Amino acid sequence: MATTTDGGQPTLEEFREEVLAFLDANASLKEEAKEFKWGEGDDDVSLFEEVDRERELQELAEAKAWRAKRYDAGLGWITGPKKYGGRELPAAYDRLYTSLEAKYQVPNQGFFGIGLGMVAPTILAHATEEVKDLYLAKLYRGDIVGCQLFSEPGAGSDLASLQTRAERDGDEWVINGQKVWTSGAHYSDIGEIICRTDPDQPKHKGLTGFIVNMKAPGVEVRPLRQMTGGANFNEVFFTDVRVPDSHRLGDVNQGWTVALTTLMNERASIGAGGAGGMGLASLTRLQEMVRHFGLADDPLVRQELMDVYINFQVAKYNNQRAMDKIKAGQLPGPEMSIAKLSLTQNLWRTANFVARVLGPKIIADTGEWGTYRWGQLLCGVPGMRVAGGTDEVMKNIIGERVLGLPKDPGIDAKTPFRDLLKN
Numbered sequence: 451m452a453t454t455t456d457g458g459q460p461t462l463e464e465f466r467e468e469v470l471a472f473l474d475a476n477a478s479l480k481e482e483a484k485e486f487k488w489g490e491g492d493d494d495v496s497l498f499e500e501v502d503r504e505r506e507l508q509e510l511a512e513a514k515a516w517r518a519k520r521y522d523a524g525l526g527w528i529t530g531p532k533k534y535g536g537r538e539l540p541a542a543y544d545r546l547y548t549s550l551e552a553k554y555q556v557p558n559q560g561f562f563g564i565g566l567g568m569v570a571p572t573i574l575a576h577a578t579e580e581v582k583d584l585y586l587a588k589l590y591r592g593d594i595v596g597c598q599l600f601s602e603p604g605a606g607s608d609l610a611s612l613q614t615r616a617e618r619d620g621d622e623w624v625i626n627g628q629k630v631w632t633s634g635a636h637y638s639d640i641g642e643i644i645c646r647t648d649p650d651q652p653k654h655k656g657l658t659g660f661i662v663n664m665k666a667p668g669v670e671v672r673p674l675r676q677m678t679g680g681a682n683f684n685e686v687f688f689t690d691v692r693v694p695d696s697h698r699l700g701d702v703n704q705g706w707t708v709a710l711t712t713l714m715n716e717r718a719s720i721g722a723g724g725a726g727g728m729g730l731a732s733l734t735r736l737q738e739m740v741r742h743f744g745l746a747d748d749p750l751v752r753q754e755l756m757d758v759y760i761n762f763q764v765a766k767y768n769n770q771r772a773m774d775k776i777k778a779g780q781l782p783g784p785e786m787s788i789a790k791l792s793l794t795q796n797l798w799r800t801a802n803f804v805a806r807v808l809g810p811k812i813i814a815d816t817g818e819w820g821t822y823r824w825g826q827l828l829c830g831v832p833g834m835r836v837a838g839g840t841d842e843v844m845k846n847i848i849g850e851r852v853l854g855l856p857k858d859p860g861i862d863a864k865t866p867f868r869d870l871l872k873n
């Protein structure tokens with residue numbers, strides 16, 4: 451790990467040199483996207499694609515090896531506290547690393563999105579010293595992977611209705627229940643779970659968070675397949691799973707605060723992909739598609755293409771502002787819901803634009819380059835519009851917290867719809 455000549459914090463310029471030396475020694479530069487030519491190179495625009503689970507494990511091993519290299523070079527947790535294995539440098543250094551690494555060919559780091567984007571920040575904010583020492587460095591080194599065990603068959607948008615129980619038994623808690631849509635549970639080592647610990651309290655008040663060992667006896671993970679053909683998420687069943695009290699997050703029955711920490715980080719980390727979303731569907735790629743199919747002079751197609759581009763640019767600048775706020779040590783706020791909502795709406799806009807340009811070519815696999823593969827994006831985006839808070843829920847949050855509109859009355863699930871219409 452490089453330091454300055456006086457042994458203190460490196461300057462940004464010194465840090466850039468350190469990072470470039472590390473990247474040059476361990477990875478190769480990507481083919482420049484600007485040299486994109488229709489019909490050549492990467493045809494991959496998929497989202498939640500079908501992945502053979504054996505191949506997935508192989509990719510995970512490569513991803514872990516890369517994170518370990520990064521971490522051992524002092525670049526694995528750039529902003530984290532030194533006492534838990536971080537480098538304790540300002541956020542600008544982290545951003546610099548990310549922008550430099552983006553130019554290099556490195557193994558897919560998506561496996562760590564939930565563990566590092568959501569679980570680790572929650573551990574840092576709410577866990578005991580024992581749990582911080584046990585897991586933080588391992589998560590950032592890629593030795594272990596984390597997942598998020600929140601949603602249940604009867605509790606998604608209305609998360610506080612969750613029913614998975616945790617009952618105290620001496621120095622341990624015993625968990626029983628079912629979680630659903632748990633992304634990456636099948637390769638995760640630990641999970642952040644929210645359980646009901648006091649059913650007699652109002653629904654937001656009787657909840658507690660824990661870190662659970664995903665390999666513990668009584669944890670059963672079953673895959674769920676989505677319409678892209680992939681199976682990124684799972685159902686997870688808990689039968690008498692024992693968790694030490696030291697693995698509790700925050701105080702007993704204060705799990706709602708813990709969950710909110712994770713959810714705000716989740717929206718931040720999904721939303722931060724706004725610029726990445728543009729990478730997935732770069733303007734050059736879309737422009738070349740339009741030219742290739744002879745639609746470059748069509749005023750409506752041109753107008754729609756510009757609409758896609760402008761919306762991605764606006765999302766990118768909004769994200770930049772929000773991320774700067776978070777990294778300056780302020781709490782992520784409702785801007786993150788805007789970021790998450792704009793990312794999914796932009797991807798949806800793009801997928802629909804492409805579907806219109808390609809017509810039937812997106813449906814049938816003719817082997818033609820740059821056509822059928824887009825179907826994966828079209829089928830994958832609806833999942834993005836639901837994950838981490840649906841578009842409708844995001845709109846409620848923006849309406850209430852940003853615009854100050856009256857609170858959403860919620861869904862009265864007990865009253866038949868025809869009776870609701872009478873009022």
Ligand SMILES: Cc1cc2nc3c(=O)[nH]c(=O)nc-3n(C[C@H](O)[C@H](O)[C@H](O)COP(=O)(O)OP(=O)(O)OC[C@H]3O[C@@H](n4cnc5c(N)ncnc54)[C@H](O)[C@@H]3O)c2cc1C
Nearest residue numbers: 598599600601606607631632633833836837838839840842
């Ligand atoms: C790809 C993907 C990955 C996921 N990964 C995870 C994970 O790792 N861990 C995890 O815990 N969960 C995960 N989830 C679950 C996700 O958080 C939930 O699906 C989401 O919160 C919605 O909950 P639900 O599916 O129960 O839908 P519901 O809450 O039942 O919603 C059904 C419909 O009603 C609408 N609706 C609900 N409430 C309101 C309201 N107040 N106002 C207006 N409309 C409303 C919704 O917008 C939606 O259209 C994932 C989901 C997806 C799709």
